[in-house]
Amino acid sequence: MNSMPGKIAVIGAGAIGSFYGAKLAKAGYDVEFLTRSGARKLKNNAVNIKSIWGNFKIKLNAFSDTKFMSKADLIIISTKVLPSIDYKKILTPIVKKDSIILCIQNGMNVEEKLSRIFPKNTILGGLAFTCINRISPVKILHLDYGLIKIAPLLKENFKTASLLTEIFNKTGIQTEAVKNLRKMRWQKLLWNIPFNSLSVVCGGITTDKIVDSKTLTALASDLMKETLEIAKAEGIIIPGKIIQTMITTTQKMNPYKTSMLLDYENKREMEIETIVGEPLRIAKKLKVKTPVLDTIYKMLLFRGNAG
Amino acid sequence: MNSMPGKIAVIGAGAIGSFYGAKLAKAGYDVEFLTRSGARKLKNNAVNIKSIWGNFKIKLNAFSDTKFMSKADLIIISTKVLPSIDYKKILTPIVKKDSIILCIQNGMNVEEKLSRIFPKNTILGGLAFTCINRISPVKILHLDYGLIKIAPLLKENFKTASLLTEIFNKTGIQTEAVKNLRKMRWQKLLWNIPFNSLSVVCGGITTDKIVDSKTLTALASDLMKETLEIAKAEGIIIPGKIIQTMITTTQKMNPYKTSMLLDYENKREMEIETIVGEPLRIAKKLKVKTPVLDTIYKMLLFRGNAG
Numbered sequence: 001m002n003s004m005p006g007k008i009a010v011i012g013a014g015a016i017g018s019f020y021g022a023k024l025a026k027a028g029y030d031v032e033f034l035t036r037s038g039a040r041k042l043k044n045n046a047v048n049i050k051s052i053w054g055n056f057k058i059k060l061n062a063f064s065d066t067k068f069m070s071k072a073d074l075i076i077i078s079t080k081v082l083p084s085i086d087y088k089k090i091l092t093p094i095v096k097k098d099s100i101i102l103c104i105q106n107g108m109n110v111e112e113k114l115s116r117i118f119p120k121n122t123i124l125g126g127l128a129f130t131c132i133n134r135i136s137p138v139k140i141l142h143l144d145y146g147l148i149k150i151a152p153l154l155k156e157n158f159k160t161a162s163l164l165t166e167i168f169n170k171t172g173i174q175t176e177a178v179k180n181l182r183k184m185r186w187q188k189l190l191w192n193i194p195f196n197s198l199s200v201v202c203g204g205i206t207t208d209k210i211v212d213s214k215t216l217t218a219l220a221s222d223l224m225k226e227t228l229e230i231a232k233a234e235g236i237i238i239p240g241k242i243i244q245t246m247i248t249t250t251q252k253m254n255p256y257k258t259s260m261l262l263d264y265e266n267k268r269e270m271e272i273e274t275i276v277g278e279p280l281r282i283a284k285k286l287k288v289k290t291p292v293l294d295t296i297y298k299m300l301l302f303r304g305n306a307g
Numbered sequence: 308m309n310s311m312p313g314k315i316a317v318i319g320a321g322a323i324g325s326f327y328g329a330k331l332a333k334a335g336y337d338v339e340f341l342t343r344s345g346a347r348k349l350k351n352n353a354v355n356i357k358s359i360w361g362n363f364k365i366k367l368n369a370f371s372d373t374k375f376m377s378k379a380d381l382i383i384i385s386t387k388v389l390p391s392i393d394y395k396k397i398l399t400p401i402v403k404k405d406s407i408i409l410c411i412q413n414g415m416n417v418e419e420k421l422s423r424i425f426p427k428n429t430i431l432g433g434l435a436f437t438c439i440n441r442i443s444p445v446k447i448l449h450l451d452y453g454l455i456k457i458a459p460l461l462k463e464n465f466k467t468a469s470l471l472t473e474i475f476n477k478t479g480i481q482t483e484a485v486k487n488l489r490k491m492r493w494q495k496l497l498w499n500i501p502f503n504s505l506s507v508v509c510g511g512i513t514t515d516k517i518v519d520s521k522t523l524t525a526l527a528s529d530l531m532k533e534t535l536e537i538a539k540a541e542g543i544i545i546p547g548k549i550i551q552t553m554i555t556t557t558q559k560m561n562p563y564k565t566s567m568l569l570d571y572e573n574k575r576e577m578e579i580e581t582i583v584g585e586p587l588r589i590a591k592k593l594k595v596k597t598p599v600l601d602t603i604y605k606m607l608l609f610r611g612n613a614g
Contacts, residue, residue, distance in 0.1 A: 202609060203510055215605035215614030222602070291598035295529070298522035302509060307522030 009072035015134040017078030027171035038137030039064035051142035081274035107274025111153040123153040151181035186231040194220035196260035201299040206255040233286040316379035322441040324385030334478035345444025346371035358449035388581035414581025418460040430460040458488035493538040501527035503567035508606040513562040533597040540593035
């Protein structure tokens with residue numbers, strides 16, 4: 001891809017994939033969507049987007065299997081990160097040797113794993129700082145924020161990340177290119193680890209319950225400290241004052257159900273491994289002690305019927 | 308007290324106090340009971356004891372305040388251990404200078420705290436290894452086991468512990484005198500800490516759910532390891548193989564609701580401080596690191612609306 005991607009594939013039409021994919025489609029790009037559950041509904045109906053960036057309706061081009069889809073210049077992966085998903089099988093029909101793959105997903109080592117399957121492709125990581133609900137496959141509610149940060153897995157691909165950032169910004173998606181992918185992911189994990197985990201293991205509680213409790217705030221802080229130690233062990237220094245910033249920010253937020261809590265309540269598979277298990281495996285490899293994270297991980301596995 | 312206690316006071320007519328107190332009353336001892344909630348019912352009705360040691364009915368002498376009770380030769384404390392209970396106020400009306408005080412209670416530092424209030428009295432600690440349910444103030448169900456272990460707070464009082472053991476055994480209560488009070492209490496805590504705590508913080512689960520889960524069994528084992536470290540720091544060596552014994556024993560037990568879980572489910576104050584908080588304060592004083600116990604304690608305080 002040198003300038004504009006001719007064909008875009010969006011893998012996973014959840015809240016994130018549907019919203020950003022629809023924005024690209026509205027801007028005139030040729031976007032195809034993979035969605036297991038919503039394909040039939042999307043084929044017959046336009047999607048209704050209510051967004052703080054402006055409402056619109058659009059017909060999306062949805063498929064239930066990538067074997068019916070075109071080879072893509074840009075592939076946006078926006079599925080949950082679950083051990084059960086076979087990316088090799090899903091992506092092979094649509095990957096070309098110069099396809100760019102952008103993972104807008106949670107957790108750690110997402111891009112690294114993909115690059116082992118598609119070592120010749122440019123892999124980028126994305127994080128969405130936003131509040132979007134998918135009410136149904138054809139009803140998307142974009143309530144707040146919306147920034148996407150994009151960083152390359154390999155430093156030499158920063159140019160591609162910047163180019164994509166420009167393209168996204170032109171379509172009205174606020175986007176920022178970032179140099180250090182792992183630093184970006186650790187910073188996001190600093191919030192995701194404590195708040196996703198505690199919202200589930202403390203019995204299904206919204207974020208306000210965590211920051212309103214003195215002891216759970218202390219526990220969230222313990223988890224963040226251990227996370228900073230893991231990042232530090234791989235050479236990424238994030239100043240400790242970020243912990244208080246995260247807590248203060250969360251205190252100012254409206255009561256919020258984390259994605260892990262929503263999955264737990266709806267008896268769906270939770271992103272335990274990408275958000276907690278993977279950071280723990282990095283800690284183990286680097287000999288960082290993480291007793292609090294270990295404890296919470298065990299309780300999460302029990303909650304997810306995986307322990 | 309040189310031989311037989313003339314007057315016995317039982318403070319707290321829960322399952323333990325009612326059953327053992329009734330056994331003593333049936334053997335002919337003059338026993339008075341303090342019970343906040345059940346006094347009126349006990350005044351008007353005989354208590355119905357169904358026990359594997361033999362069923363019986365008996366009228367108990369119950370009071371709602373110690374100011375109406377006699378000075379006692381032997382005081383058996385069988386209340387829950389809660390920070391809100393004022394033992395000085397409760398016991399002062401019935402304590403003589405030679406009253407023996409026996410605490411059949413959970414947790415750590417129970418006798419030490421009492422001896423600070425009544426420094427001249429002989430203080431003994433008791434642990435009940437039994438399964439007794441109080442269905443109502445007048446209906447007690449003794450389902451299994453029943454052994455009481457008695458140990459003195461001060462070594463020189465082992466003779467008194469032995470004497471009491473003889474008296475109890477004669478009334479049909481299986482009793483054993485033990486020399487090392489703290490060792491006895493640490494051994495009991497080895498079970499109480501993990502199983503009481505996890506049954507509550509993992510969302511209200513019976514003991515079988517803990518030992519059926521690989522990760523929760525590992526977590527229980529982590530908690531026991533830290534507990535052994537605290538005991539070791541105060542010079543009490545308990546071999547580590549006890550951990551596997553505790554787990555195997557619990558695997559063989561019928562699904563069991565811990566006392567802390569029963570309190571949690573019934574929205575009663577839990578014995579968090581005596582079972583977890585006090586051991587943690589000992590750990591802190593002795594500079595033993597207990598990150599897993601710290602984590603579980605924070606979650607317990609949140610569950611008990613104390614954090």
